[in-house]
Amino acid sequence: MLSERRHVTENTLFGASPGTPEMSSLSGKVQTVLGPVEPSKLGRTLTHEHLTMTFDCCYYPPPPCHEATSQEPIMMENLFWIQKNPYSHKENLRLNQETEAVREELLYFKAKGGGAVVENTTVGISRDVKTLKWLAEETGVHIISGAGFYVGATHSPETRAMSVEQLTDVLINEILRGADGTSIRCGVIGEIGCSWPLAESERKVLQATAHAQAQLGCPVIIHPGRNPSAPFQIIRVLQEAGVDISKTVMSHIDRTILDKKELLEFAQLGCYLEYDLFGTELLHYQFNPDIDMPNDNKRIRRVRLLVDEGYEDRILIAHDIHTKHRLMKYGGHGYSHILTNIVPKMLLRGITENALDKILIENPKQWLTFK
Numbered sequence: 001m002l003s004e005r006r007h008v009t010e011n012t013l014f015g016a017s018p019g020t021p022e023m024s025s026l027s028g029k030v031q032t033v034l035g036p037v038e039p040s041k042l043g044r045t046l047t048h049e050h051l052t053m054t055f056d057c058c059y060y061p062p063p064p065c066h067e068a069t070s071q072e073p074i075m076m077e078n079l080f081w082i083q084k085n086p087y088s089h090k091e092n093l094r095l096n097q098e099t100e101a102v103r104e105e106l107l108y109f110k111a112k113g114g115g116a117v118v119e120n121t122t123v124g125i126s127r128d129v130k131t132l133k134w135l136a137e138e139t140g141v142h143i144i145s146g147a148g149f150y151v152g153a154t155h156s157p158e159t160r161a162m163s164v165e166q167l168t169d170v171l172i173n174e175i176l177r178g179a180d181g182t183s184i185r186c187g188v189i190g191e192i193g194c195s196w197p198l199a200e201s202e203r204k205v206l207q208a209t210a211h212a213q214a215q216l217g218c219p220v221i222i223h224p225g226r227n228p229s230a231p232f233q234i235i236r237v238l239q240e241a242g243v244d245i246s247k248t249v250m251s252h253i254d255r256t257i258l259d260k261k262e263l264l265e266f267a268q269l270g271c272y273l274e275y276d277l278f279g280t281e282l283l284h285y286q287f288n289p290d291i292d293m294p295n296d297n298k299r300i301r302r303v304r305l306l307v308d309e310g311y312e313d314r315i316l317i318a319h320d321i322h323t324k325h326r327l328m329k330y331g332g333h334g335y336s337h338i339l340t341n342i343v344p345k346m347l348l349r350g351i352t353e354n355a356l357d358k359i360l361i362e363n364p365k366q367w368l369t370f371k
């Protein structure tokens, strides 16, 4: 590992000498947008959220005859429609217009016992590290920003043309030097976007992710394509490229691996299993009509199953808020839903306080700490 690290510092960091302060100071630390912190400072952590982003890339045309509703401002009268067709309402896809509401909701999250948020917005869905830094300063919530690229459909021609080595340099640079032309540094790689089937440029980004992870000892988080085979394939690509599986999170398990047998087979691979769509209740999942999106009670039962099967050290949970309608400002559940509503229900369903502390505090801490 040491020789690999020297290789990185000498060859990719603009002539920085081996053992630069950046490098040595990250080991054993978590890197937030305000700088490295002791892992014990994080507290209860949501490992997959968005605080500012745009989701225009995933606009989904409304059902026939619903075009007018999709153009209206968000109101009480159309809120239920938006909740059921969230990706067919253009204004709903602009979370970046709600910085003030997000600031207030982060303060509420903190008041309810929250400590940290991993902000998964990557290139392609309008990452904005300056706003993340401002939110962290204003609220005192630790915010960890994501390096890398969202799904292939959002990759620029320049990104598609890059070699794995060039992509690796981009990721390392966003973690050691800063993202989006600033000196604000990312503390995790991802969410790295993958489609089904996996696009060629997505495969290269995955390989680059594994190379950067192996060199930095950093955490990684993946958005899989919407097919039960996708997470298995992604782990194979990452492992062949040298990733540390114990530092890897597979997001969106709730909508990806619904079969119990397949889930337990996937759990054996050793990555973190993230149930990160808490609060999402969809009748019709626009991105894959074959999937019946589970509700929160089903998610809780799945978490209980994984705890019973001995995977309590591998479970993470979050809401993955990425549209306006899920904010409390618009009648949504907000960033505190897990702490205020899900935790009590989990206790009622036999998930112990000890297991909950692992899921909310210890597992995020272990994952986010640089090796």
Ligand SMILES: [Zn+2]
Binding pocket: 048, 049, 050, 120, 191, 320, 322
């Ligand atoms: Zn996400």
